[in-house]
Amino acid sequence: MSEVAKTVQALPNIPVTEIAALIKRALVVVGVPADDAGQVAALMAESDARGADAHGVFRLPQYVKQIQDGAVNPRPSIQIVHEKPGTALVDGDNALGHLVMKRATELAVEKARKCGIAWVGTRRSNHAGPAQLYPRMAAEQDMIGIYFCVGNANLVPPWGGTEVLLSTNPISIAVPALEHPSIVLDMATTNTAFGKVRLKAQRNEPMPEGWMIDRQGQPLTDAKRASEGFLLPIGGPKGYGLALMFGLLAGTLNGAAFGRDVIDYIVDSKTASNTGQAIMAVDIAAFADVQEFKQNVDQVWNTMKSSPTLPGVDEVRLPGERSENLYRERMAKGVPLGAPLRKVLDELADRLGIQKLQ
């Protein structure tokens, strides 16, 4: 084992509550009201617990920078701009995206109780963590949740093109079961996330074909040359189509950024991102007996699991299964944070004059 690996292994896991507490301290000290900071912190720490490591506390330094540089409003007034019995358009007033999306999801669930279905869009929102957070909220209320958003960095050209006009615009769908965990899809519309490309570059490893192409349309496997190419959408023109449609539905429909308007907040922490998102809640009770439906979802789970497997595959997995297993493990045993992230978070705490992770 290398010295680095030993160091990483030696670091103790951090309890999820401690991660949340650090996030809350940091947000409060840059001006976010305590109650709002607590809500954002809980959702960010949940992201870490669920294994969405690139969407949890990892993002804290960037959010703090956006607040300090003026792109994110620490004391927003989130407003409903338009409303119908089953819909709403929410203006986030540049709030942290978690606050906007939590409000939007609660509104969608409330409206779906009456209408059977609701769709709430957001504009002037911000990055809100992993997509799955919000459909899961609906699933906890015996509803099906569906979410999509305009991603915060353009990394994908339209199919056949060479200008990056699209993000990895993700979709998440959560469907509750009875005995089994909710089935929760949370996926980008590209074959890989850009974070994985960065990791390959750090490790000096080649990328598999299918992740990226260069400006000549040839497979790009040297991760260090990533800036010379583009991410590939799933299924080629199909993934392009999905990313485009989610952009129209979560961006254009809401008056939020899409296409050349998209601001990459990692590069530009001063300009408001005008992020757009959409959450749908579908009340299961409007279609079926809730208990019976959930049993049928259990049955679908069991059916998929019962499939024989390809050589080398131990078992079929359901969407969200890995995340749920990690969640149970990490809620009990804490979250492993790597040494580089710990260092960044310690430096942030020093800079803000708040207590570090212990």
Next chain:
Amino acid sequence: MSEVAKTVQALPNIPVTEIAALIKRALVVVGVPADDAGQVAALMAESDARGADAHGVFRLPQYVKQIQDGAVNPRPSIQIVHEKPGTALVDGDNALGHLVMKRATELAVEKARKCGIAWVGTRRSNHAGPAQLYPRMAAEQDMIGIYFCVGNANLVPPWGGTEVLLSTNPISIAVPALEHPSIVLDMATTNTAFGKVRLKAQRNEPMPEGWMIDRQGQPLTDAKRASEGFLLPIGGPKGYGLALMFGLLAGTLNGAAFGRDVIDYIVDSKTASNTGQAIMAVDIAAFADVQEFKQNVDQVWNTMKSSPTLPGVDEVRLPGERSENLYRERMAKGVPLGAPLRKVLDELADRLGIQKLQ
């Protein structure tokens, strides 16, 4: 040029109205009321006009067989089973799928006018042609249409598995523009359709890698060995996840077939398929000024088109663009039907004692 190619070329195009008239004659003679037959015929002929050649008049012999063999009910009583202000569950009474989905879509549009959004599910429906037909109806009413369904034949295992438990469960989304055609995505969740595999087998051509794998997980490129393998979902586990979720939403939620219950009506024309579908209508006016929104969609179209292209690509295309171009051409000049299809349709007309295509 071969004799066969000359024969194919020599066949005149058939006007869309003539295709519709043939379909109507055939359906009426097997017991479908004239008005219902006319509605189905119009939608099937529109499918041919839009270039969805495998989903138009090509399917007529199969639908006729299903009616004659008892799987499809020519005189159905389509009923709303459950209803909320923004939702409905429609029982199709084994009607031709087009009738069920047309009713479901009209209901969704009507409900969305009041609620801003509506979601209508179907059970005991049947194959309803290409997915795009129904979202397009919503788009014509200044709404965004979203459709998905459980496909009629299981061809895809869960990711890592070897039992075909999933269909190519498609999604279609239609968004209206002002100067440009509606942007209309219509895609299966697999890299290719099984029809294209059959075509490769007929032509003795190899399939590209990525279309299918065999039971060992190896690329399968010999189309004649298709029965030894499976279609690959787009993006691997992602396409599996989408197909599974659309199955839960269009099948399980509606009490329709999904998983081992799915009936392949091409193999079994006697058993009711209990097909499930879902259509959503989102009223643009609930979120934005309709005119302004459509102008913004034009702008998205123009932005995508303005991207420089990869070598060998003439221009970026928008989802639905090819279909729209074909529609304009075929509405003006008729639909080219190949000799084998003409022969099948002529034989059907003879068998039913109705007038053939001229």
